[in-house]
Structure formats: structure tokens, C-alpha cells
Amino acid sequence: MYDEKEHFSIKRRMKSFAFAFNGIKDLVLKEHNARIHVLALICTVILGILLKLELIEWILITIVSGGVFISELFNTAIEQIADFIEPNINPRIGLIKDYSAGAVLISSIVSVIVGCLVFIPRIIYLINSSFF
Ligand SMILES: Nc1ncnc2c1ncn2[C@@H]1O[C@H](COP(=O)(O)OP(=O)(O)OP(=O)(O)O)[C@@H](O)[C@H]1O
Numbered sequence: 001m002y003d004e005k006e007h008f009s010i011k012r013r014m015k016s017f018a019f020a021f022n023g024i025k026d027l028v029l030k031e032h033n034a035r036i037h038v039l040a041l042i043c044t045v046i047l048g049i050l051l052k053l054e055l056i057e058w059i060l061i062t063i064v065s066g067g068v069f070i071s072e073l074f075n076t077a078i079e080q081i082a083d084f085i086e087p088n089i090n091p092r093i094g095l096i097k098d099y100s101a102g103a104v105l106i107s108s109i110v111s112v113i114v115g116c117l118v119f120i121p122r123i124i125y126l127i128n129s130s131f132f
Contacts, residue, residue: 064111
């Protein structure tokens with residue numbers, strides 16, 4: 001609970017980090033989509049190392065990957081709140097969840113587009129240089 005009189009303390013800040021990491025851990029353990037995103041991220045990093053990406057390309061991949069996980073976390077939080085306040089079928093809750101899922105879809109599409117823009121030219125170059 002927020003208390004204005006609370007003084008800054010390293011211990012409390014560390015606890016806040018622990019709570020935040022707990023949220024991320026829970027997301028990865030329980031949400032199937034998040035596991036797929038973790039797997040996709042691991043494959044992307046391995047491919048990026050193999051293809052020797054440049055700094056700007058790593059920066060782009062970091063930003064779009066972060067966007068996917070951030071949207072996934074917000075989506076899960078919204079779903080949990082929605083289920084908590086309305087356990088029954090309710091079209092408004094359905095639409096709220098659809099909006100939230102739409103955000104994840106957009107961030108995923110953006111990361112796939114960036115991934116294609118970064119990796120496809122390198123793969124084409126590799127194929128061309130090994131055959132010609
Ligand atoms: N209480 C509800 N009332 C009406 N429609 C709902 C309700 N709960 C879910 N829906 C509909 O079902 C869809 C899926 O909702 P659900 O909570 O199952 O998400 P999910 O499939 O678990 O999502 P994710 O794959 O991100 O975990 C929603 O986008 C919405 O269209």
C-alpha cells in the first residue's frame with residue numbers, strides 16, 4: 001500500500017523488484033503465448049549471434065521484443081482484472097479483452113516485420129555468397 005511518509009529504502013526497492021520479477025515469472029510459467037514469445041526470443045538471439053547482427057539491429061530487436069513482453073504483461077493483467085470483476089459472460093468484458101489481445105497482436109506483428117527486415121537480407125546475402 002502506498003504511504004506518503006515512507007522513506008526511501010534499498011530493502012523496499014529490492015522488494016519491489018522481487019514483486020515485479022514474480023509477475024514476469026508467473027506470466028512465463030502460466031501463459032502459453034508468453035512461452036512461445038520466450039522461445040521466439042531465444043531463437044532470434046541465437047540467429048542474431050550466428051548472423052553477427054550490428055548494434056543498431058540488436059537495439060531494434062531489443063525494443064520490439066520488449067514491446068511484445070510489455071503488451072503481454074498488460075494483457076494478462078487486464079484479463080485477470082476482467083475475470084475478477086466479471087466472472088460471467090459479459091459482451092463488454094469480451095470487448096475489453098479483445099482490445100487487450102489486439103495490443104499483443106500488433107506488437108507481435110511489428111516484431112515479426114522488424115525481424116524479417118533484419119534477417120531476410122542477411123540470409124539472402126548468405127545464400128547468394130555461398131552459391132555464386
Ligand atoms: N467474461 C467474458 N465475457 C465475454 N467474452 C469473454 C469473456 N471472457 C473471455 N471472453 C472472450 O474470449 C476471448 C478470450 O478470452 P480469454 O480470457 O480466454 O483469453 P485467453 O484466450 O486466455 O487469452 P490469452 O491467450 O491471451 O491468454 C476474449 O478476447 C473475449 O472475446
